[in-house]
Amino acid sequence: MLSETLAAGLEQYKIGAKIRTLRLKKKLGLAQLGEHTGLSPAMLSKIERGQLFPTLPTLLRIALVFGVGLEHFFVEGSDRPTIAVVRKEDRLRLPDRPGDAPSYFFESLDFPVTNRRLQAYYAEFPAGSQASESHQHDGAELVYVLRGRLAISIAGDEIVLEEGDAMYFDSGAAHSYRQEGPSACSAMVVTAPE
Incomplete structure (x- = not known):
């Protein structure tokens, strides 16, 4: 289980939304992406909705399908401000x-x-x-x-x-x-x- 600080830190990258954008651009359904990555459509859906954060190997499998590097998911867009909350307990x-x-x-x-x-x-x-x-x-x-x-x-x-x-x-x-x-x-x- 991730702490609130780690979850908030990962949420700022909007990894799920970036995967969804790539998938829709390629006109792939979740089942089709699952066939290419070996991941279940249910897992991919949770990742896209931000309910689950992918591990790096999982993210790399997805990146390879779309021909992007891992950095694609961690580079912040210039239109988004940088925000980080650090909880005292973390x-x-x-x-x-x-x-x-x-x-x-x-x-x-x-x-x-x-x-x-x-x-x-x-x-x-x-x-x-x-x-x-x-x-x-x-x-x-x-x-x-x-x-x-x-x-x-x-x-x-x-x-x-x-x-x-x-x-x-x-x-x-x-x-x-x-x-x-x-x-x-x-x-x-x-x-x-x-």
Whole structure:
């Protein structure tokens, strides 16, 4: 059984509708398509109506009948906006580094989107955690503190952000994060590559 997030991620590609369009363009009935693919008409009908998502081998069998590649089913049309919903319960929580006492934990807020123009994360900095390792990457970064206090060191300068504060900076400069004060901190971090 697929989670709501995975189902929503697959639904955005409208694979069933694309198969139906190809089938009708070739003037094939479900039974005829079934004969060519070895799949039952009932299964093909469920796939076309979006009640069942085909496995890649099944989708490849269908693609071969129509002479298209698998990418045909995953390329989004230019007239459709990209939409992805990430449910809280479906996010994966990861430490900033493996091993003992991570500086922070993060969760991707946009992982199902391909070809992202930005990347957004929810980050939690436990009380008493050590500063993260200094790092840098191309582009820009925006940090918005949701709770607590967060110290950000950029190229040797340290700026302390309070709850509700935001900061934009060139992420090509070496930077690190550190929870500040007696309580845990949480923030939203958005990075945008150049």
